[in-house]
Structure formats: structure tokens, C-alpha cells
Amino acid sequence: MTEINIRISEQSFQTLIGLLKEKTGLNLDYYRRTFILRRLKARMIRKKFSDLKEYNSFLLSNQEELKKFKDGFTIKYTYFFRDWDVYATFQNILLKCLNVEDIKKYIEELRPACNNIDKLRKKRKEMIEKEIVNAPSLFNNLKKLSIYQLISNSRKVKKPLTIWSCACATGEEPYSLAMLLDNLARTFPIINNNYQIVASDIDKLAISDAKNGIYSTEKLRNVPNIYEQRYFTQTRRSFEMLHAISSEIKDKVTFLNEDITKIHNYPWKFDIIFCRNLLIYFDIQNRKKFIRTIEKQLKEGGLLFLGKTETIFQEGTSLEIIDPIHHIYIKKN
Ligand SMILES: C[S@@+](CC[C@H](N)C(=O)[O-])C[C@H]1O[C@@H](n2cnc3c(N)ncnc32)[C@H](O)[C@@H]1O
Numbered sequence: 001m002t003e004i005n006i007r008i009s010e011q012s013f014q015t016l017i018g019l020l021k022e023k024t025g026l027n028l029d030y031y032r033r034t035f036i037l038r039r040l041k042a043r044m045i046r047k048k049f050s051d052l053k054e055y056n057s058f059l060l061s062n063q064e065e066l067k068k069f070k071d072g073f074t075i076k077y078t079y080f081f082r083d084w085d086v087y088a089t090f091q092n093i094l095l096k097c098l099n100v101e102d103i104k105k106y107i108e109e110l111r112p113a114c115n116n117i118d119k120l121r122k123k124r125k126e127m128i129e130k131e132i133v134n135a136p137s138l139f140n141n142l143k144k145l146s147i148y149q150l151i152s153n154s155r156k157v158k159k160p161l162t163i164w165s166c167a168c169a170t171g172e173e174p175y176s177l178a179m180l181l182d183n184l185a186r187t188f189p190i191i192n193n194n195y196q197i198v199a200s201d202i203d204k205l206a207i208s209d210a211k212n213g214i215y216s217t218e219k220l221r222n223v224p225n226i227y228e229q230r231y232f233t234q235t236r237r238s239f240e241m242l243h244a245i246s247s248e249i250k251d252k253v254t255f256l257n258e259d260i261t262k263i264h265n266y267p268w269k270f271d272i273i274f275c276r277n278l279l280i281y282f283d284i285q286n287r288k289k290f291i292r293t294i295e296k297q298l299k300e301g302g303l304l305f306l307g308k309t310e311t312i313f314q315e316g317t318s319l320e321i322i323d324p325i326h327h328i329y330i331k332k333n
Helices: 010-024 034-048 053-062 063-072 085-096 102-109 119-123 125-134 136-140 148-153 172-185 204-212 225-230 285-298
Strands: 163-164 195-201 214-217 230-236 240-245 251-256 269-276 299-304 318-323 326-330
Touching: 010 053, 010 063, 034 053, 053 063, 063 102, 085 102, 085 148, 085 172, 085 299, 102 136, 148 163, 148 269, 148 299, 163 172, 172 195, 172 225, 172 251, 172 269, 195 204, 195 240, 204 251, 225 230, 269 285, 285 299, 285 318
Parallel strands: 163 195, 163 269, 195 251, 269 299
Antiparallel strands: 214 240, 230 240, 299 326, 318 326
């Protein structure tokens, strides 16, 4: 059966959306229609349905298929230090604010074992390093960054650096940030216990896994050796080797179950927001809501890190791209 044979009327599509909301709590209002259709067609082909109306009836009477369909929309794929060069860039920004000139040593410390680096990036390794070290537009803006105000040498007042990992899935991203900061704090006391990380996701189960903090070996493929030794302990579940993140790192992150498209009333404003690999699923309406939330929650001079394939229309917003390679935006005044 080819895609061409599949019939999806607007009415049956809306029935499906309503049915999923009612039966599973899955709210597809946020997602781009092309993304939903791609997944839906794949499922229909698999179960040999050509008409959505018929597939909907099948879904209604089949709990197993309902669960499988829902799982197809679970997009919580992530791992520690995903897109390693973005973390290296974040670390370099911090080091530049701290007035450290020779940042190569710190890049080395953060580097995963060579054969672990994200496959795509491996080929471009040297180029990436040059980009990280040079990143001219980023470093020209250094003094405008809100974190510069907090951690540059001239500062005496200690105010915490605030970070939000939005759409954090099972917690690998905020824990990677916490490990990176903890590691730097060993050399730079101004960072020590002087940061707050909030992490949120719409998926309750993902948040509960994040709080548990136990991970498969595959999730650690980009974790630098010294980090693995320092921040993880091995544990077994039947025959599988798992890795538990240290309670010291766990305590650094506050997890919340939250929908980014809804109104936020955080008592904090953030210096840094990581929101990676979420926007690709959003339709235009929800992208707009997303930008409104980010503009509200980001401090002036704060930085937004998007995913490697994500961009936003900057026009009419206070956000301006300052690192097009790593997709980093600054909030202007
Ligand atoms: C692919 S993961 C991204 C994880 C991590 N940021 C990364 O880049 O590796 C996308 C996450 O977005 C979450 N998500 C989807 N819609 C959301 C929404 N409206 N508000 C908050 N999180 C949402 C999903 O539950 C999922 O955990």
C-alpha cells in the first residue's frame, strides 16, 4: 500500500485529535500538521488501513494500538551532552566572562572519548573547534550578556546565575549543564553554589524518570571520562548495566511538569534558556506563544540556545541571533 491510497478527511482527522485527547490525554494541538500526518500515515500503513475513518474505529476498540499510536508521538529522545559543541560553546562563554584566555584545556576536559563524539560532528571536529574558539559575533557581545554582569572578575555582588532547560525530557540536558558548572566551580569559586537550574517538560513520566536519574549506557555516550567517573555510579537491573547520577548533581536541578505554550508565572528571570529540539514539532501559533514566553522569562542580555536545526523569525521580537552555528540568540533591550 502506498501513501497515495490513504484517505484522510478533515472531519476524521479532527475526530482522531479529539479521540486521542479524551482517551490518552495526548494533546496534538501543538504539533505541526505535517509531523502528525507523517506519523499517522506510518501507523495506518503498518496496520493496513487506507481510510482514517476506519482506522479511528479500530483505535477506539483497541487499547494496544491506542498505546502504540501515543508512543509514536513520544518525542523525548535525548542524551547527555547532545550536540557536544553547543556545551563547549556555553562553557567558552562562561570562561570568556571569567576572563580566561586559554580555553583549550577546558575544551579537552569536556571532550567525550573520541569515538563517542556525535557521528556527524566527528568529521567536522577541527572546524567545530575553530568555530567554538573564535565565534566572533558572540564574543563581541560579551559585555552585553547578563551572565557577564554576574561572573566577570569585576563583580563583587553574588547573585545566582539562572538557567532554564525547557523541554528537558528525561533530564539529560539539565544534568549535563549542572555537571559542567560543578566542574568549572572547582576552579572558579565565583560559580560555586551560585547557580540555579530549573528544568521542565510537558511529559509527567519523563519528569519522573528525570527525578530518578538512572540511565542506560547508551545515554552516556557523549559524557567525558572524568565526568563519568565523578558524577555516575554503576548499578544493575537484571542483566543490564545502568548509571545513577550523583545526588550532588540531582540536587542542583529543580524539575517541573509544565507546558511551554501555557502562561508561565515563574518567580525567576533567566540568564540562560536551553530549549532544544522542541520547536521543530510546533506549528506557527505555538511558535509565537513560545517566543512570547521566552521573551518574558529571559533577562535582558540573556541567551537562548535552540536546537541545531531550529530557528525563529526574529522580526518584531527582542531576540537577535549572535551565533548562527550553534543557534544562540541574545535578548536585546
Ligand atoms: C526531543 S525532546 C528534547 C530534549 C532535549 N531538550 C534535547 O534537545 O535533547 C522534546 C521534549 O519536548 C517535550 N514537549 C513537547 N511539547 C511540549 C510542550 N508543549 N511543553 C513542554 N515540553 C514539551 C516532550 O515531552 C519531549 O520531552
